[in-house]
């Protein structure tokens with residue numbers, strides 16, 4: 001559907017990918033998703049993949065696009081019953097993600113450009129479906145997620161600004177942030193220098209023997 005979009009974010013790529021699989025920010029940063037999913041947002045981490053999901057509530061949202069999506073989204077014969085109204089997200093180590101909706105699949109890469117710049121490369125795919133309700137549902141999905149993207153942009157820019165401030169200290173991660181913990185653990189295993197509180201001196205990578 002459409003073409004590949006490229007969006008620049010003036011943040012480190014890990015802030016983009018961490019935000020993608022951060023479970024706690026949904027209720028804080030995304031009122032729309034909270035209206036759609038309620039408390040059903042789930043999160044799971046496996047060695048190379050994170051999985052997040054939410055199931056559309058029956059309670060109509062107070063917001064028009066969301067309410068219309070809830071009521072118009074038609075069934076899809078290829079999906080099992082439990083997936084008919086589920087928004088499902090997968091993040092593959094370290095920077096690829098799929099948003100699997102009942103109406104379309106969104107494919108995303110978070111490409112590092114510099115330590116403080118990331119390019120989000122994205123395109124959506126859908127099965128041929130001429131039903132009017134499906135066409136409308138796909139448009140509404142785009143509208144809902146366009147807002148989610150704006151909310152995430154504001155959030156990660158604030159996180160980046162906070163990390164760049166003199167007062168920043170790394171903090172502990174909540175036990176329920178299973179994906180963030182798994183990502184940080186793997187990153188520290190591969191690049192032990194990432195445990196340091198301050199950036200190592202220039203040339204550390206070459207002097208470490210070119211790890212990883």
Ligand SMILES: [Fe+2]
Nearest residue numbers: 019029030152
């Ligand atoms: Fe988000």
